[in-house]
Amino acid sequence: GQQLNQSPQSMFIQEGEDVSMNCTSSSIFNTWLWYKQDPGEGPVLLIALYKAGELTSNGRLTAQFGITRKDSFLNISASIPSDVGIYFCAGQPDYDNTDKLIFGTGTRLQVFP
Amino acid sequence: DTGVSQNPRHKITKRGQNVTFRCDPISEHNRLYWYRQTLGQGPEFLTYFQNEAQLEKSRLLSDRFSAERPKGSFSTLEIQRTEQGDSAMYLCASSLAARSSYNEQFFGPGTRLTVL
Numbered sequence: 001g002q003q004l005n006q007s008p009q010s011m012f013i014q015e016g017e018d019v020s021m022n023c024t025s026s027s028i029f030n031t032w033l034w035y036k037q038d039p040g041e042g043p044v045l046l047i048a049l050y051k052a053g054e055l056t057s058n059g060r061l062t063a064q065f066g067i068t069r070k071d072s073f074l075n076i077s078a079s080i081p082s083d084v085g086i087y088f089c090a091g092q093p094d095y096d097n098t099d100k101l102i103f104g105t106g107t108r109l110q111v112f113p
Numbered sequence: 114d115t116g117v118s119q120n121p122r123h124k125i126t127k128r129g130q131n132v133t134f135r136c137d138p139i140s141e142h143n144r145l146y147w148y149r150q151t152l153g154q155g156p157e158f159l160t161y162f163q164n165e166a167q168l169e170k171s172r173l174l175s176d177r178f179s180a181e182r183p184k185g186s187f188s189t190l191e192i193q194r195t196e197q198g199d200s201a202m203y204l205c206a207s208s209l210a211a212r213s214s215y216n217e218q219f220f221g222p223g224t225r226l227t228v229l
Contacts, residue, residue, distance in 0.1 A: 003155055031216045042117075042204050042220035043156065050216075088155050092216050098169050099208070099216045100146065103155030 004089055006104035014112050019076040021107045023089030031092040032065050032072035033101065036085045043088055047074070069094070079111050115139060117221035119205050125227045126195055133191045134224045138207030145188050146218060147180055148204040149173065156204050162188060163210065195228045202226075 005024045013019060023032070031050055035043035047058050049065035049072060056063055062075045072089055089104040118137045126132050138145045144163050148156035159178070160170045164185035174180075177195075182188040192199055202225050206218040 003157075033216070033218070035220075040223075040225070042119075042206075042223045045217060045219060048217050090155070098161070099144070099210075099218075100158040100161060100169065100171075101148075101156075101216070101218060103157070106153075106155055 004091065004102055004104035006087075006089055006107050008107060009105070010108040010110070012110045012112065013079055015079060015081060017079055019079055019083070019109060020073065021087060022071060022073045023091075023104045024071045025091070025093070025102075026070070028069040028094040029072075029091035030069075030094050031099075032063070033090045034061075034063050034072070034074050035088045035090060037088060037106075038085050046087075076109075079109075081111050081113060084109060084111050117205055117207050117219055119203075119221040119224050121224060122222060123225045123227075125229065127229050128197060129194055131191065131193045132195060132226065133189055134203055134205075134226075135187060135189050136205030136221060137187045138205070139209075139219060142207035142209045142219075143185070144208045144210050144218075145182055146206040146208070147188070147190050148206065148220075150202040150204055150223070151200075159190075192226075195226075197228045200226055200228045 034046045037043045047063040054065040060077045064073045086106045090101040120135045146161040147159040150156040162182040177193045180190045202223045204223045206220045208218045
């Protein structure tokens with residue numbers, strides 16, 4: 001099935017550093033969501049975006065809905081060890097009238113103390 | 114805990130057996146979704162319900178798969194004659210179809226299926 005392109009695929013950073021990751025599509029999306037998944041668990045919703053250009057924060061996390069509606073970005077500031085996990089973008093494409101989500105391939109984040 | 118719950122959390126079965134998973138959504142949510150996630154991939158959509166009506170099924174959902182949501186509350190996903198390729202994490206999510214939070218889907222912990 002279709003999956004969104006996420007980059008980077010994995011990141012190894014030191015505690016306290018800032019993190020940036022992005023998600024791109026060849027199609028226009030109406031909604032962008034960012035999830036975090038720990039091993040053996042379901043994805044946990046972090047941020048939801050509904051308008052092109054929208055910038056939304058949730059604590060140390062900030063996400064943006066790209067102005068072209070074909071991409072989204074997630075930034076994590078001052079990373080801590082509990083930020084470790086896999087981050088997925090997900091969205092609802094404009095060509096689809098249902099609200100099923102298309103997911104990205106994931107960015108695996110490792111934080112070293 | 115008022116989140117999405119799924120049972121069982123783990124299921125090991127032999128090829129050819131039937132399995133059934135249950136999902137209990139967040140109580141006021143009217144939409145319920147099933148996704149499948151294989152190792153190293155993001156979740157892939159299988160099917161979804163609004164109340165008791167099944168509105169869409171992915172082509173990933175072969176005729177061995179069936180999902181129900183008989184009273185618009187909990188849902189079951191059954192796989193008949195399991196194959197090794199069915200081994201995956203099966204995720205359930207729910208959402209409230211309302212104007213301000215149109216597509217915020219909240220996931221359960223998943224059921225990990227292993228077919229031997």
